[in-house]
Amino acid sequence: MTLLKTHTITTFERSPDGGKGLARDMRVRWALEEVGQPYDVRLVSFTEIKESAHRALHPFGQIPTYEEGDLALFESGAIVFHIAEHHAGLLPDDANGRARAIAWMFAALNTVEPPILELATAKLLEGDKPWSKERLPLVEDRVRDRLKQLSARLGSANWLDGAFSAGDLMMVSVLLRLKLSGILDEYSNLAAYVARSEARPAYKRAFAAQLAVFTGKPPTGWRE
Amino acid sequence: MTLLKTHTITTFERSPDGGKGLARDMRVRWALEEVGQPYDVRLVSFTEIKESAHRALHPFGQIPTYEEGDLALFESGAIVFHIAEHHAGLLPDDANGRARAIAWMFAALNTVEPPILELATAKLLEGDKPWSKERLPLVEDRVRDRLKQLSARLGSANWLDGAFSAGDLMMVSVLLRLKLSGILDEYSNLAAYVARSEARPAYKRAFAAQLAVFTGKPPTGWRE
Numbered sequence: 001m002t003l004l005k006t007h008t009i010t011t012f013e014r015s016p017d018g019g020k021g022l023a024r025d026m027r028v029r030w031a032l033e034e035v036g037q038p039y040d041v042r043l044v045s046f047t048e049i050k051e052s053a054h055r056a057l058h059p060f061g062q063i064p065t066y067e068e069g070d071l072a073l074f075e076s077g078a079i080v081f082h083i084a085e086h087h088a089g090l091l092p093d094d095a096n097g098r099a100r101a102i103a104w105m106f107a108a109l110n111t112v113e114p115p116i117l118e119l120a121t122a123k124l125l126e127g128d129k130p131w132s133k134e135r136l137p138l139v140e141d142r143v144r145d146r147l148k149q150l151s152a153r154l155g156s157a158n159w160l161d162g163a164f165s166a167g168d169l170m171m172v173s174v175l176l177r178l179k180l181s182g183i184l185d186e187y188s189n190l191a192a193y194v195a196r197s198e199a200r201p202a203y204k205r206a207f208a209a210q211l212a213v214f215t216g217k218p219p220t221g222w223r224e
Numbered sequence: 225m226t227l228l229k230t231h232t233i234t235t236f237e238r239s240p241d242g243g244k245g246l247a248r249d250m251r252v253r254w255a256l257e258e259v260g261q262p263y264d265v266r267l268v269s270f271t272e273i274k275e276s277a278h279r280a281l282h283p284f285g286q287i288p289t290y291e292e293g294d295l296a297l298f299e300s301g302a303i304v305f306h307i308a309e310h311h312a313g314l315l316p317d318d319a320n321g322r323a324r325a326i327a328w329m330f331a332a333l334n335t336v337e338p339p340i341l342e343l344a345t346a347k348l349l350e351g352d353k354p355w356s357k358e359r360l361p362l363v364e365d366r367v368r369d370r371l372k373q374l375s376a377r378l379g380s381a382n383w384l385d386g387a388f389s390a391g392d393l394m395m396v397s398v399l400l401r402l403k404l405s406g407i408l409d410e411y412s413n414l415a416a417y418v419a420r421s422e423a424r425p426a427y428k429r430a431f432a433a434q435l436a437v438f439t440g441k442p443p444t445g446w447r448e
Contacts, residue, residue: 103297134355
């Protein structure tokens with residue numbers, strides 16, 4: 001059966017992470033899989049992403065973008081929220097629970113991700129600087145400050161607030177950026193929280209789809 | 225007339241910025257003033273903010289928090305969104321315009337603010353480090369990359385997408401953090417955009433209210 005695809009997202013023609021699922025299209029793919037919505041993908045090159053046609057869609061020249069009819073959106077947080085708002089499965093039905101799930105989305109993007117981005121910057125853009133070795137532990141400790149607080153709040157729960165929500169999807173997406181650093185493993189409940197998310201069928205389908213762009217091999221179950 | 229106050233926010237007993245309006249309670253105060261909702265303020269000390277009663281409200285031990293009946297929220301982006309969603313004045317009525325305004329909120333918090341936070345960290349936490357002088361220009365240039373893109377998108381418009389929205393409120397709140405650095409003045413349309421926002425009556429009332437906490441003098445028009 002061919003499903004009608006009304007959503008189109010953009011992602012990198014060649015993801016800088018080599019298909020590890022760390023590019024931000026993964027967040028949108030995962031959300032679309034959680035709510036069972038098929039989507040088309042338009043690949044953009046590193047040259048195209050800086051050109052005016054793409055800039056009209058994304059003022060900061062990044063991916064992903066999202067098109068649905070005459071609506072064009074940028075910013076993965078906003079796209080995931082839009083998907084969550086219009087399809088069942090990513091936000092609780094009760095008003096207070098919904099507001100709290102949205103709070104976790106913002107917390108992931110504005111409180112937890114900034115120090116993690118700073119760590120990525122320290123490694124990728126300043127790894128060759130004379131201060132790198134001495135500075136890196138300071139940056140890592142700022143990441144640990146946030147993880148410690150998050151770990152304390154999560155405790156032994158499966159998800160941040162009741163059932164899995166867009167708040168968890170965004171928080172896990174942010175935490176995944178730390179996977180290779182080893183820092184995540186210092187907080188066993190957070191490592192388990194990420195593993196629990198990676199085991200979700202929707203996550204696996206999204207991961208396979210973004211990897212297929214890199215390998216050129218369609219994943220099993222790839223929808224065409 | 226005494227208006228019924230159903231919203232309670234927390235802020236610092238002594239703001240580290242000395243009342244310059246850069247603490248994140250200002251974003252929530254501004255939003256509440258834009259939609260004409262009175263609110264109560266509960267002041268917390270730097271000791272209290274790390275204790276379990278406050279941590280129950282805010283897992284990361286920060287301000288602001290927001291209480292409304294049996295709903296408790298943290299994270300300024302989420303609180304402003306909640307206010308915008310429930311009161312007219314901060315989000316367009318048409319669905320696509322609303323989604324785009326929300327995209328600008330996320331863009332402010334997850335694309336524009338992170339390099340600005342990094343600059344603040346470089347000055348406040350690493351200003352005494354041996355690498356500070358050589359590193360600071362690199363961090364400033366990462367801020368300029370974002371401002372240049374934002375300036376190009378804003379062009380000669382008054383606001384980011386049609387009428388003033390929660391997207392502008394959040395973007396301006398983020399840009400205000402750069403005011404003292406001088407970097408904002410390199411982009412005249414962005415400097416004018418911030419000035420245009422500071423001239424809004426709602427902004428002025430919010431600014432006066434946060435300053436009053438610091439000076440101990442109630443502002444003119446302070447609601448009691």
